[in-house]
Amino acid sequence: MVDIATRVHDHNWKIDPIVRSLLDTDFYKILMAQTVFRRHRDVRVEFSLINRSAEVPLAKLIDEGELREQLDHIRSLSLSRGESTWLRGNTFYGKRWMFSPDFMGWFENLRLPPYHLERRGDQYELTFEGAWPEVMMWEVPALAVLMELRGRAVLRGMGKFELQVLYARAMAKVWEKIERLRRLDGLSIADFGTRRRHSYLWQDWCVQAMMEGLGERFTGTSNCLIALRREVEAIGTNAHELPMVYAALAGRDGDDRALQAAPYQVLEDWSRDYDGNLLIVLPDTFSSTTFFDRAPPWLTDWTGVRIDSGDPFEQAEAVIAWWRGHGLDPKEKRIIFSDGLDVDLIEQLHAAYADRVLLGFGWGTNLTNDFRGLAADERLAPFSLVCKAVSADGQPTVKISDNPLKAMGPPDEIERYRRAFEIGAQTPRAVLV
Amino acid sequence: MVDIATRVHDHNWKIDPIVRSLLDTDFYKILMAQTVFRRHRDVRVEFSLINRSAEVPLAKLIDEGELREQLDHIRSLSLSRGESTWLRGNTFYGKRWMFSPDFMGWFENLRLPPYHLERRGDQYELTFEGAWPEVMMWEVPALAVLMELRGRAVLRGMGKFELQVLYARAMAKVWEKIERLRRLDGLSIADFGTRRRHSYLWQDWCVQAMMEGLGERFTGTSNCLIALRREVEAIGTNAHELPMVYAALAGRDGDDRALQAAPYQVLEDWSRDYDGNLLIVLPDTFSSTTFFDRAPPWLTDWTGVRIDSGDPFEQAEAVIAWWRGHGLDPKEKRIIFSDGLDVDLIEQLHAAYADRVLLGFGWGTNLTNDFRGLAADERLAPFSLVCKAVSADGQPTVKISDNPLKAMGPPDEIERYRRAFEIGAQTPRAVLV
Numbered sequence A, B: 001m002v003d004i005a006t007r008v009h010d011h012n013w014k015i016d017p018i019v020r021s022l023l024d025t026d027f028y029k030i031l032m033a034q035t036v037f038r039r040h041r042d043v044r045v046e047f048s049l050i051n052r053s054a055e056v057p058l059a060k061l062i063d064e065g066e067l068r069e070q071l072d073h074i075r076s077l078s079l080s081r082g083e084s085t086w087l088r089g090n091t092f093y094g095k096r097w098m099f100s101p102d103f104m105g106w107f108e109n110l111r112l113p114p115y116h117l118e119r120r121g122d123q124y125e126l127t128f129e130g131a132w133p134e135v136m137m138w139e140v141p142a143l144a145v146l147m148e149l150r151g152r153a154v155l156r157g158m159g160k161f162e163l164q165v166l167y168a169r170a171m172a173k174v175w176e177k178i179e180r181l182r183r184l185d186g187l188s189i190a191d192f193g194t195r196r197r198h199s200y201l202w203q204d205w206c207v208q209a210m211m212e213g214l215g216e217r218f219t220g221t222s223n224c225l226i227a228l229r230r231e232v233e234a235i236g237t238n239a240h241e242l243p244m245v246y247a248a249l250a251g252r253d254g255d256d257r258a259l260q261a262a263p264y265q266v267l268e269d270w271s272r273d274y275d276g277n278l279l280i281v282l283p284d285t286f287s288s289t290t291f292f293d294r295a296p297p298w299l300t301d302w303t304g305v306r307i308d309s310g311d312p313f314e315q316a317e318a319v320i321a322w323w324r325g326h327g328l329d330p331k332e333k334r335i336i337f338s339d340g341l342d343v344d345l346i347e348q349l350h351a352a353y354a355d356r357v358l359l360g361f362g363w364g365t366n367l368t369n370d371f372r373g374l375a376a377d378e379r380l381a382p383f384s385l386v387c388k389a390v391s392a393d394g395q396p397t398v399k400i401s402d403n404p405l406k407a408m409g410p411p412d413e414i415e416r417y418r419r420a421f422e423i424g425a426q427t428p429r430a431v432l433v
Helices: A004-011 A027-039 A064-075 A081-089 A101-109 A132-155 A160-181 A200-217 A224-230 A241-250 A256-273 A297-301 A312-325 A343-353 A411-420 B004-011 B027-039 B064-075 B081-089 B101-109 B132-155 B160-181 B200-217 B224-230 B241-250 B256-273 B297-301 B312-325 B343-353 B411-420
Strands: A044-051 A115-120 A123-131 A189-191 A218-221 A304-307 A334-337 A358-363 A385-392 B044-051 B115-120 B123-131 B189-191 B218-221 B304-307 B334-337 B358-363 B385-392
Touching (some): A027 A101, A027 A132, A027 A224, A027 A241, A027 A256, A044 A132, A064 A132, A081 A101, A081 A224, A123 A132, A160 A200, A160 A343, A160 B160, A160 B200, A200 A218, A200 B160, A218 A224, A241 A256, A256 A297, A256 A411, A304 A312, A312 A334, A312 A343, A334 A343, A343 A358, B027 B101, B027 B132, B027 B241, B027 B256, B081 B101, B081 B224, B123 B132, B132 B241, B132 B385, B160 B200, B160 B343, B200 B224, B241 B256, B241 B385, B256 B297, B256 B411, B304 B312, B304 B358, B312 B334, B334 B343, B343 B358
Parallel strands (some): A189 A358, B189 B218, B189 B358, B304 B334, B334 B358
Antiparallel strands (some): A044 A385, B044 B385, B115 B123
């Protein structure tokens, strides 16, 4: 029997919204938002969308009107009562009351600020300006909307069964990966694939497949809405955004010493807000080569390190050497790999490090958007889209990374940062996703 | 929103019935039933289930109680008003009113007769006895029930996502076949896969995928219920059952001349009931080698021949030679291949015969039940199960076929038939499905 009320209710949708909740974002955005809200709520930032895959002509594929509808829909969202209750009442990383009442009050009243959208050739210029804690919440939904609209554009015109077979093939592909991961003893892997996912429904499917297929090896998802609905752990660390903005602010008067100290100031603030498994250093914002040399002694107390660029084996060896140099047992420390992971690399890293450190994987795009080989001309293949803070209080931000192809910022500022952080030669690595 | 009424209604199902309609059968069973009803409605027959794949221990896999429930459910079925209207009012093979009012009156009152079920070791003995037109309607639902219960037994205990991936893989597999078939110009292919299908829902999916993927190349399905619901052509020819029973009756007093004439008597009766594309000879019941030599001259007027055993190329060449020998142009005649087809063989046969005759394919088990490679130990692979007339008015029936491994009947009767039909050496071919 048809549920008539459902059908009639569905008539009211003018669009099929991609992002339907402010919780449809990465957990670390909320963690970071709280830290920012406490200390820098009045900093004005600009975030900008950057398509690192110029061969994907987003403005040709995606109708501007449709894109505006989706972005406008996101601006109409606010935290629902149940979502707020989850943030207030849930246990995150084994702790209750992670979010303070004043931050929750702010979040409950949050509406995302305006966006600026313009077509430039075959690409869109999409930027967000305003107070840091508000603007930063645009990052993940903006990326998710563009990824999903691009997918919808490609899928339009496919037959019903052709579509079903496409998803059937994608399911079989994910499941084969899960079957391989299942063989890795002691594996600890989380979904980090929200931002460049194929679609919300697809990410939700992938998470559930991981739950069933990997059992305890699957530690959770970075997506808060899916964590809430599927009753799994919300997983998050912290991102380049914090040191980038901190550095832009600290170095504004040409003060290189303040610039050098900025990444550690981030960590000091962070360790006031969080502890335990949330104390994961992300060392590569201004290259990790000299990061550990300059690190304050208390940083060795942190739980672990997330490796997000560069050669993962070299980076891991450097981190292990740093711990050993401080007389620490790496077996009690955690390394989280999160850059360009797919099953081959996960297997290799697991083989190399499972016995040497506590190991975790944050698996992103190749989990939630591996449609390569499934549509003609790879029109559904994932591509490299990011949404980053480009300025703070009028100062340009800079990211160096351990991969020069991931560097961002004005060239002269990049040079300045390279000097300040004493960064030598770097090896470029192809940025696929 | 949940449709509460649907959920509450579903509580009433004590079982999940496999066969839910008397139209969930092959169209030719109904065509043959009409011919039998008109001429032999009082003949007493016995049909028996035969598992030619002894390695599949049906009685170990399938619970006897569950099997009885399914068979009992089939006995509760009768033709619904809409189903009857479809048979009465639909166009079959371009003709209206294919079924006469008296036959329809009989069909509307039909309930399937009792069955006899006994476990013998790891197999079931399942037989049906009674008036021919009633008993013959058991064949397809009995096979479908056993195939599907075996599948259910294997699938039990699989996880929700594991199951979804299993079907995803099966869908991708069927679709790859469809993509290959799509390239064959002028292809004409129908679904003949009811009896050994994986399940009803799966056959229904396969038919819809063929509709979308093959367009006009897909000519229809032998399954009446799916033809009705999906609004495609119901496709059918005729089966070994008719000459087997006719021969058993004609040869009952040791009359070999009457025995020899029986297959042609079938065709004479058939051509009184049907015409056009329904005049398709099935020559291999008692081997096709001498069938055409003895055929009456009028048989060359028939539209075509269905090749269902033996080497399909050799058989096709023999048929083409027979037509040529009668001064006929094979390009105006139809050959339908229906034995052990899969894409490789269809491609080869299409390449060899598309330009030489009117060509048709009746694709069965490898369309609707190709789960090979999709479950451990091939526990879902199709197997060779048949349900055949074994006696008529107390006389054993015999089938010789063009493949000695498909021969059936008491050995001494097989010998007698081989003499009567002057059958020489035959080449065995593995019977896979």
